[in-house]
Amino acid sequence: MFLFKIVVAIAIAFLIIKIGVFILKSLATPPPEPPPPGELRKVKLLYRCELCGAEVRMTAAAEENPEPPRHCMEDMEPIIEEE
Ligand SMILES: [Zn+2]
Structure with a gap:
């Protein structure tokens, strides 16, 4: 089941990236919206x-x-x- 392992590895990597981006987004305070x-x-x-x-x-x-x-x-x- 070599292919299956690759698919699982990719899925896990994808999940880790998603979580990382989510944490970074929640840490970074968004700059105030510039007025029009x-x-x-x-x-x-x-x-x-x-x-x-x-x-x-x-x-x-x-x-x-x-x-x-x-x-x-x-x-x-x-x-x-x-x-
Ligand atoms: Zn200076």
Whole structure:
């Protein structure tokens, strides 16, 4: 019954993968759903990483004062931009 053993092995492997994916899915907290594009606020924010000097411009956000992005494991510093 060599073929039977292969079928059983494949079935078990499949089951293990299914369980693994299920565990991973339940562990990973799903990111919040992005709001529809119409609800996004147009913002013009500039952030600088104090540690490495990288700068990032945020052009759209869900809120008027969004949380600063992170870089080098630290919150980036907002830069007040002169118009
Ligand atoms: Zn950085």
